[in-house]
Amino acid sequence: MAVVIIGGGQGGFQTAASLRAEGYQERITLIGDEPGVPYQRPPLSKGFLLGKQEQRHAELRPAAFYETQRIDLLTGRVTAIDRVARRVKLDSGEQIEYDTLVLATGARNRPLPHEGVFYLRTLPEATEIRQRLAAAQDVVVIGGGFIGLEVAAAARTLGKQVTVVEGQPRLMARVVAPVVSEYFRGQHEAKGVDILLNAVLLGISEKEVLLEERTRRPADLVIAGIGVVPNVELAREAGLPVGNGITVDEYLRTPDERIFAIGDCAESPSMFAEDLCRLESVQNAVDQAACVAKANVGHRAPYGAVPWFWTDQYDIHLQMAGLPTGFDQVVTRGDPESRKFSVFYFRGGKLCAVDSVNRPADHLAARKLIGAHATVSPDQAKDESFDLKVSRAE
Amino acid sequence: MPKITYISNAGVSRTVDVPVGDTVMEGAVQNDVDGIVAECGGNCQCATCHVYVEEKFLPVLKPIAEDEDAMLETAASPRKSNSRLSCQLHVTPAFDGLVVHTPPTQQ
Numbered sequence: 374m375a376v377v378i379i380g381g382g383q384g385g386f387q388t389a390a391s392l393r394a395e396g397y398q399e400r401i402t403l404i405g406d407e408p409g410v411p412y413q414r415p416p417l418s419k420g421f422l423l424g425k426q427e428q429r430h431a432e433l434r435p436a437a438f439y440e441t442q443r444i445d446l447l448t449g450r451v452t453a454i455d456r457v458a459r460r461v462k463l464d465s466g467e468q469i470e471y472d473t474l475v476l477a478t479g480a481r482n483r484p485l486p487h488e489g490v491f492y493l494r495t496l497p498e499a500t501e502i503r504q505r506l507a508a509a510q511d512v513v514v515i516g517g518g519f520i521g522l523e524v525a526a527a528a529r530t531l532g533k534q535v536t537v538v539e540g541q542p543r544l545m546a547r548v549v550a551p552v553v554s555e556y557f558r559g560q561h562e563a564k565g566v567d568i569l570l571n572a573v574l575l576g577i578s579e580k581e582v583l584l585e586e587r588t589r590r591p592a593d594l595v596i597a598g599i600g601v602v603p604n605v606e607l608a609r610e611a612g613l614p615v616g617n618g619i620t621v622d623e624y625l626r627t628p629d630e631r632i633f634a635i636g637d638c639a640e641s642p643s644m645f646a647e648d649l650c651r652l653e654s655v656q657n658a659v660d661q662a663a664c665v666a667k668a669n670v671g672h673r674a675p676y677g678a679v680p681w682f683w684t685d686q687y688d689i690h691l692q693m694a695g696l697p698t699g700f701d702q703v704v705t706r707g708d709p710e711s712r713k714f715s716v717f718y719f720r721g722g723k724l725c726a727v728d729s730v731n732r733p734a735d736h737l738a739a740r741k742l743i744g745a746h747a748t749v750s751p752d753q754a755k756d757e758s759f760d761l762k763v764s765r766a767e
Numbered sequence: 768m769p770k771i772t773y774i775s776n777a778g779v780s781r782t783v784d785v786p787v788g789d790t791v792m793e794g795a796v797q798n799d800v801d802g803i804v805a806e807c808g809g810n811c812q813c814a815t816c817h818v819y820v821e822e823k824f825l826p827v828l829k830p831i832a833e834d835e836d837a838m839l840e841t842a843a844s845p846r847k848s849n850s851r852l853s854c855q856l857h858v859t860p861a862f863d864g865l866v867v868h869t870p871p872t873q874q
Contacts (some may be wrong), residue, residue: 384812387806413808415808415810416808429787430793430798430809431808432797433796433808434799435796435798435799437799438799441799579847655807655808655812656807656812659806659807679813683810683812690834692812731832731833733833733836733837733838734833734836734837734840735812736837737837737838737840737841
């Protein structure tokens with residue numbers, strides 16, 4: 374018996390760690406394509422850029438952990454999966470047999486069709502951006518999503534002139550309601566960040582960024598965060614179904630019963646969404662890893678964790694619970710002017726997501742409410758005298 | 768470097784050196800100390816780094832912030848008056864000799 378995990382990110386690491394925690398005794402091989410031990414990525418766009426955190430803070434566990442837990446950590450690139458022989462082939466020529474294979478291959482940054490752009494995903498990339506930030510004056514960030522805005526906040530905190538270029542009419546448009554987008558635009562602008570919405574990027578030179586309508590911004594460092602592409606090629610070449618990710622069932626299993634896929638690379642049914650969904654988050658990677666680990670020790674259960682996310686920009690802590698896809702009504706609890714508020718999203722009268730700005734108790738209540746499919750009305754949600762915790766007990 | 772002692776629910780004790788500025792959670796994780804899971808990586812998002820701090824050290828800790836307070840309410844083991852999330856405890860020289868107990872379960 375042996376489990377092979379492809380991908381040394383948060384999901385791959387957690388699969389290995391959870392298997393051991395669940396009492397799995399057989400061989401575990403964790404194959405990552407980066408040298409060193411697995412590390413977490415969230416700090417790379419936050420404290421790491423500010424110099425508050427170093428590589429050792431990002432590492433999930435020290436090297437000794439993998440020895441004591443008997444987890445074989447391999448650095449290499451898997452070039453093929455042989456489903457008949459049940460083995461994976463590495464670029465080194467090595468072949469490793471599996472009884473269960475977990476695909477935790479993650480995602481890669483979507484590239485811009487321009488030269489001279491830096492991307493942030495790996496530790497070496499973050500290290501290079503940190504070094505270049507130290508020497509830069511004018512920083513242009515392409516993309517007004519989580520990563521772009523976190524990088525913008527870090528660069529501004531370091532005293533740089535910062536421009537954010539976003540093609541959509543508002544920030545974080547894919548994931549939050551307009552009221553949240555507007556709040557964050559206001560906060561970044563108050564810090565002195567130049568936010569350009571509905572912007573169309575035409576070109577990047579050594580010294581500047583050129584946009585439509587003859588808009589130019591000086592730039593000695595251009596960083597793009599415009600989304601990711603899931604790493605599905607191995608699965609596709611092995612004949613597994615792929616949509617917007619490697620397609621799995623509610624048990625996170627591909628049609629090959631020995632192969633699972635988790636985290637950023639997988640699309641799965643969700644009881645919190647109407648369609649198959651592929652999520653890019655620590656929570657999703659960790660909880661899906663734990664689900665697959667349990668299934669491998671005989672505790673098979675459908676995946677059903679409530680999705681949650683967070684982003685830190687300056688001293689603003691945005692926490693999101695649930696999935697706001699297809700929402701048709703939004704109410705706000707608390708006053709954005711007070712810098713503490715939550716936004717409740719409803720789909721057909723049912724609570725589907727809550728975004729909390731500096732209101733951690735609301736966020737945690739929301740995780741429970743959404744997980745319990747609790748009934749909360751829009752009027753109750755916006756009434757601050759209504760206790761969200763009491764509601765969940767009913 | 769301040770020395771911190773972690774005592775598991777089963778009574779197993781580990782004493783390690785933790786650099787000033789690191790967190791009590793990082794001290795455990797980087798030294799492979801059992802009993803602290805730190806699933807979210809130290810971002811005050813998951814309450815799996817819950818510890819019980821020996822009473823005499825409570826005065827040297829910074830007060831519990833709103834996010835830590837809310838998160839502690841969701842901890843898997845009972846919250847007590849000396850409960851803290853170790854990812855929120857940044858080590859200062861005054862932490863030398865600190866003793867924390869890890870709870871029966873974190874998940």
